[in-house]
Amino acid sequence: MNGMPRLLRTLSRPLRPVLRSVTYTRWLHLFIAATLALLGAFVWGVEDVPPVVSYAVLALGPVPLLGVAAAIPATRLLETMQARLLLFPGPHGTDAQPDPGLARTPADSWADRGRVFVWLVLRMWVGLLAAVVGIQGIFLTVALTSAHHWSSFEEEILPLPGPWHGSYPLLVPVVVPALLAAGWGLGVLIAALAPRLLGPSAAERLAALEERTERLLEHNRLARELHDTIGHALTVAVVQAGAARAAGSPEFTERALGAIEDTGREALEDLERVLRLLRQEGAPPSRRPGLAEAERLVASARGAGAEISAEIDGPLESVPGPVSREGYRIVQECLTNVLRHAGPVPVRVRIAASADGLELHVRNRLPAGAAPPGPGGGLRGIRERAALLGGEAVAGPSDGEWRVRVTLPIQ
Template structure:
């Protein structure tokens, strides 16, 4: 009994009823013109199932009609926060977008015709036939003279007609619940997203996940670099025992921390805004000097060679190159400490190919990034290079630890726009 009565306690049952009733509005307008409601017979009013169909098909050809019907179906056919029960309702299956193809227009036209026919059936049953039968049965049971309902008469006068009086209302509620559920299911089929819309939504979700993954990696690089510099500087200042060196170390820690906070604020802003498309304020290789100065301030004897037109690099290559260089220097400080480092950044003037080369001495098992337990930094470097169509190598080379990265220049932006859409 509870399962039978449960639909009657749901707000969506009555919003669906309203949706069914509004489907008869077009038929009612047509009925005022022909065949009319005063002198016409019920048989003549069957034309109302046919006459509005051509205008509805014409209206369905307007792209915005699908948007309007989708919004209306979501509001009235689908249970939301205003309803008690939400399980099984096809909320996300109903699209709310203009028609983008003739297939969308055809399904919208079929939906409008279905709404018309359902409304023309449910409205008379709701307003005239079933409630009228209930009152007629009550009149016949009490000895009154029941009025005919759509040319139907209740014969005779019997007391047991009173027992049958609730039956039409029960049939009406069963009809409303069943027809409403059916319309919600059909709406998911006819107003649901097309294959192209589903693909676009999947691509958007994939790009958003890629962007979040990139932001997480970028935040890891920035914060990891800042903490590594701070730890190295603090240890060197304590070992040096010099007030002047300590003052310089504190200044380097302050500057590195400020930049890390700026990166953190930018990443959090992107995550809050959910834009995923704000690369302009991300640092590029043109800002590489601040990475080199940070490594020098941490005590590294750093020699840098920068050649070629850095400003001519495509945005994705320049920005990812900056992060690769940052991760390479962070690995040196984390695993080798303040050791001599050689950095070469070269851009080929003819092809725009970017080459990054970072080397530091191999003095023991803990003086190379390979000694790290996770290898996340080197893996991130390889992933960034691969997404841009380049390559990265890391390992011992000529008695030193070497990180070598080669990224295509002018062609790299095209590569990045494909599987690495988040890098644009």
């Protein structure tokens, strides 16, 4: 019993191309391409010339027009749209029907236009072959059924080897599958040529890869910013709330609530900016803070109970925007790590800008029994930010302290 379904599937396998709609849409695609050559046959009149001359006129006559069409950049876009619709019908990007890899933009270079020209010519030739085989195959199938049709076929289309025989109708089941197989094969051929001639060039693929890489880098940067901003805000809020509960002082509680409010407001602004970038809205994103606002960052950490001594030297306003913004995030992450791993301990922060570069130095005492920060996302983010700007970040314990030292070039 189990062998019967398997046998039926084996027997029906040769019929699958006939039952698939894509076989017939590819035929339509080829017949559309042959229309130009067939129209030229009517215009030029090739009835009274030898068959070799008539086929040469059909195949070569429209080539100059195809060259003019290929020189138009939008032609490639139109051809790829038609190919997607007829050669590769169905949803793309799935396992059942993957994307055929056709270009989605006009042809900008002459090399791409040359490939479009080759595509147009080959498509016309293959379409012309499919039309000739299809039309004559249909006429031959009809001719095999009777002597009258046989003589008409011999007079109007092709010479035949001899008179009609009564056994010729038995050949119809052979001619029809051969005709279907020829049409299917030509459709597969043109579908195989499409990605090679209508696909993006190497330069276009490289540009698309670079654009995708830029998007991934941008998303990675936004993820780091969310980690730094939200992590800092939550850490400050948790430390402030715990300190206010332990202190039991209305004045301290008031200061703690104010610090939580300021930090939360800043985190919400950064969150809104990141979401706008991810949604690609038209509204301009909010401004990213820089080192010129480092005092506010230090004040926020002080409000969480940390004893911070800050030393800020040099003209921070003249530090380039990218360096200033990334430097702000580095200091923010350092203070967040202090509050998260060491608690309210003495911290020394030094921010120095000079012609040689920008130096960021954050040091805090390690409480007895406290484990130093591990190689988590915070320290990795600091090193990545410094490396992207051509700088260097060094972090580790030294003389009972945890030290983070970052140097960034500003030229």
